[in-house]
Amino acid sequence: MAEEWKKKCDQLWQLEAKGVSLPNNVDWKSVYEKKPLERNLLKNPSPHGVSHSTPPPEREVTGIPPSPDEPPQFEPRGDFSGWNTSTEVLPYDTSGIPPGAVVCYMPQFRWFSMEQRVDLKAEGLWDEFLDQFQPDIAIEDWYEESQLNSSIYELHVKLLAADGQTVIKEHTYTPIENLENYSHTWKKVSHVFSGYGPGVRYISFLHKLKNKFMVEYFGTLVTDSSVVVKATRSSP
Known part of the structure; x- marks a missing residue:
């Protein structure tokens, strides 16, 4: 029966033809059911x-402060289940204000971070495949050209060892x-880890989005985030 599940996995991804070792000590039934290859391993990719x-x-700018009966909005709204979120309040930038000037409002910027950690073994991948074949790992993300600031988005992805701390490879954007130039479009971010x-x-997949509060809340959106382990490799 175990051999049958191994054969199903090979038929699904054509692994042996690509030089992938299919050892007998792997629970191939679990691998087949989890289908860890060619699917998005991130949960809730569009929060x-x-x-x-x-x-x-398009967001309507009213210039009207929030009602005294409702608290001001400082963080984005959405369903962030599956993500670990945090906020970093940035100091006010007073460099362009001349001495003696009276300032009624100043923008308060914050970084809103969302992170997920993917456990590759728990997702169904096996040691020999990760260590010997080293499949391509494709990262993709889309962020909104919000024009709030010259820096509104960051991506930090790390490939980690079994201790969950040691960084084997990383990509930062x-x-x-x-x-x-204002076009208000989605901007694609992508990277492929190989070799x-x-x-x-x-x-570890972490992206940071900048938002601004000045009378009203203004945020930057992100969507369709993905981490996909390929059934192929681009490095020999």
Whole structure:
């Protein structure tokens, strides 16, 4: 019966033809049921309830402070289940204010971080596949061109060892926005890890979004985040 499940996995992904070892000590029934290859391993990839297949929603700017009966909004709204979230309040930037000037309002910026950790063994992947074959690991994300600031998005992805701390490989992306041209579109972020070496057991996926409060709340959206382990590799 175990051999039958192993054969099903091989038929599904054509692994042996790609030089992948299929050892007998793997629970192939569990692997087949979890289908860890070619699927998104992140939970709740669109916590803001939007998709990059449609334009980002346009936000009406009213310039009206919140009602005294309701607390001001400082963080984004959405369903963030599956994500570990945190907020970093940034100091006010007073560098452009001349001495003696009276300032009624100043923008207060914050980073809103969302992180997930993927346990590759728990998802159904096996040691020989990760260590010897070293499949491509594709990362994708889409963030809104919100124009709040020249820096509104960061991505930090780490391939971690079995201790959950040692970094084997990492990718960081910190773009600078062009504030002169307003197009309000989704921007795609992608990266493929390959040839990263043996020992990878976890993936830490963290992105940061900048929001602003000045009379009203203004946020940056993200959507369709994904971590996909491929049934192929681009490095020999």
